[in-house]
Amino acid sequence: GAVVSQHPSWVICKSGTSVKIECRSLDFQATTMFWYRQFPKQSLMLMATSNEGSKATYEQGVEKDKFLINHASLTLSTLTVTSAHPEDSSFYICSAMDRDWVKNIQYFGAGTRLSVL
Amino acid sequence: AQSVAQPEDQVNVAEGNPLTVKCTYSVSGNPYLFWYVQYPNRGLQFLLKYITGDNLVKGSYGFEAEFNKSQTSFHLKKPSALVSDSALYFCAVRDIKTSYDKVIFGPGTSLSVIP
Numbered sequence: 603g604a605v606v607s608q609h610p611s612w613v614i615c616k617s618g619t620s621v622k623i624e625c626r627s628l629d630f631q632a633t634t635m636f637w638y639r640q641f642p643k644q645s646l647m648l649m650a651t652s653n654e655g656s657k658a659t660y661e662q663g664v665e666k667d668k669f670l671i672n673h674a675s676l677t678l679s680t681l682t683v684t685s686a687h688p689e690d691s692s693f694y695i696c697s698a699m700d701r702d703w704v705k706n707i708q709y710f711g712a713g714t715r716l717s718v719l
Numbered sequence: 720a721q722s723v724a725q726p727e728d729q730v731n732v733a734e735g736n737p738l739t740v741k742c743t744y745s746v747s748g749n750p751y752l753f754w755y756v757q758y759p760n761r762g763l764q765f766l767l768k769y770i771t772g773d774n775l776v777k778g779s780y781g782f783e784a785e786f787n788k789s790q791t792s793f794h795l796k797k798p799s800a801l802v803s804d805s806a807l808y809f810c811a812v813r814d815i816k817t818s819y820d821k822v823i824f825g826p827g828t829s830l831s832v833i834p
Contacts, residue, residue: 606762608762636822643827643829644826644827645809645824645825645826645827646763646809646824648821648822648823651821693760695762695763697762697763706751706753706768706770706813707753707765707768708753708763708765708822709765710755710762710763710764711762712761712762713760713761713762715760
């Protein structure tokens, strides 16, 4: 099956610093990638939809300047948490959808656990 | 607006017994329906999907799900549960009428298979 690599898997940072998370589709081209946030024992909250070569579409309530998304190529999207604060601590998960929409399957990365001190 | 409900936070089943994880949905058009499984500290893994065709869909690891349009349900089933099936299960729906790329996930159901 298709593989999505997400890096890093775990990051600890100081309050006020920025953290970049990478999401790569390894064996397929993904015109669309998604970024989710998941709180303990809760469902995935869609933060934004990232389309290659264009600006990301953010969900209501998600700060664009806080969570910077770049989708520069068909295999890479990045999420940068800027000026991180303890309340940004969470599990962030990316997913990618195959360019062939007929398949209709999202492939997920393993997630990044962010801890802001 | 599209939505997904998983009425049970927790399902416990003995190993070897059949299991069911429930899901109901609400969309304005025809739904695309999915089941995903999540193991601790991991991303989600795709199990199966319903797009069109037969209402009974077979997926990975012996799981299957039945699409019931009249009841707007898409329950996940397995004839004989394994301890290794213990995980968090998410039902998801995409409303093809309103958005081609947005998938909404249910709240998740934690499945515990007891040896």
